[in-house]
Amino acid sequence: MRQVHRQQQPYLTVGIIIACVAVFLVNAVWTVSIPYRDGPVDEGVLNLEGLLYGPAVADCDWWRPITVGFTHANIMHIAFNMFLLFLLGQMLEPVLGRLRYFALFAASLMGGSLLILLMSPDQRTVGASGAVFGLMGAAFIGMRSRGVDPFSTGIGPLLVINLILTFLMPGISIAGHLGGLAAGAAAGWLLFEQAERMERGQLITTAVCLAAVVAMFMLSLEVPEPTLDPRQQLPSAFDYM
Numbered sequence: 001m002r003q004v005h006r007q008q009q010p011y012l013t014v015g016i017i018i019a020c021v022a023v024f025l026v027n028a029v030w031t032v033s034i035p036y037r038d039g040p041v042d043e044g045v046l047n048l049e050g051l052l053y054g055p056a057v058a059d060c061d062w063w064r065p066i067t068v069g070f071t072h073a074n075i076m077h078i079a080f081n082m083f084l085l086f087l088l089g090q091m092l093e094p095v096l097g098r099l100r101y102f103a104l105f106a107a108s109l110m111g112g113s114l115l116i117l118l119m120s121p122d123q124r125t126v127g128a129s130g131a132v133f134g135l136m137g138a139a140f141i142g143m144r145s146r147g148v149d150p151f152s153t154g155i156g157p158l159l160v161i162n163l164i165l166t167f168l169m170p171g172i173s174i175a176g177h178l179g180g181l182a183a184g185a186a187a188g189w190l191l192f193e194q195a196e197r198m199e200r201g202q203l204i205t206t207a208v209c210l211a212a213v214v215a216m217f218m219l220s221l222e223v224p225e226p227t228l229d230p231r232q233q234l235p236s237a238f239d240y241m
Contacts, residue, residue, distance in 0.1 A: 012098050013089025016070075016105070017082050020128060023050070023070045024078050047071045047126060052113055052241075054121025054223045065113035065220040068241070071126040081128045084158075088135040095142070096191060100202065103209035104187045108134020110216040111183020112176040112241060117223050119175040127241035130176040133162065134184020141188035145196075176241035183216070 027044020034043050050067035057064050072078035093101040112130020116123070136159045143150045150156035166177045187209050195201035 008094040010086075010090045010093040012101055012105075013086060013093050016089075016128075017085060020070050020072065020078060020082060023047075024072050024075075027071075047073075052116055052125040053123075054117050057117065057121075057221060058223045062221055065110060065117070065217060068113055068125060069109045069128045069131050072128070073126050077127060081132055084132045085128065085135070088132065088139055092135060092139060092142070100191050100206050100209075103206050103213065104134065104138050104184065104191060105131055106213045107187040107209050107216070108132075108138070108180045108184035110213050110220065111186075112173075112180030114216045114220045115175040115179025115182075116173060116241070117220050120173075121223050123173070125173050125176060125241050127173070127176070129241045130173070130180030131184075133177045133180040134187070136162065137181045137185035138188030138191070141185055142192040145192045173241040180241075183212075187212070 023046050024044075027046050030045045031042040032045055032048070033040045034048065049061075050064065050071045052064050052068035053061075072081065089101075092104065096104065109128070109131040111134060116125055116130075136155065139155045140150045140159055143153065143155060150159075162177075163181075166172050166174055190205040190209055191202075195205040198204060
């Protein structure tokens with residue numbers, strides 16, 4: 001990836017991290033008891049209102065495909081996601097600039113949400129790792145486009161290890177990770193490779209990415225109508241994303 005000036009700082013990445021941490025802290029003190037299949041459990045209010053759950057989306061909770069990326073289940077979950085987000089953000093945001101980086105992050109997040117709603121809409125999902133996987137995919141593509149072997153850096157092994165964990169660890173949202181990875185890799189291909197091959201390429205590819213974000217968001221709202229009031233159903237545990 002090209003050299004950047006020192007004053008270019010990953011402020012958008014830091015802002016996303018601050019928002020995720022703020023939601024987590026509010027959830028720690030603002031909880032309600034909800035009935036689970038195995039008994040009542042206290043859950044954070046912002047998580048309950050922001051997690052991804054197909055029947056709730058169908059019941060007009062249109063914001064959930066977006067807000068899921070700011071919800072986390074526990075301290076280890078948010079710590080791991082925020083650590084990777086910071087590492088990848090400080091690599092990608094100064095190179096792409098804030099608008100293009102926003103388009104990449106949004107595409108990755110929405111790709112994960114859309115595939116979850118297509119494959120496992122009845123599972124309650126929390127987490128930002130769909131977006132994080134997308135950033136990993138974009139970083140991989142960006143390095144290859146500049147003649148750098150991602151496996152000679154930390155990005156290639158990091159992506160492979162996280163893919164292996166996705167399939168081996170219980171409670172992981174496979175659809176969220178793969179959807180985010182696919183969307184992020186496609187956005188990275190546009191923003192890194194195609195942008196340099198056309199006149200006004202940065203503007204055009206950014207517009208295409210943002211249009212894809214809107215399209216994926218609209219598709220994510222087309223989930224089956226719930227058969228019951230989603231707030232009266234007895235949920236199982238979270239899937240982590």
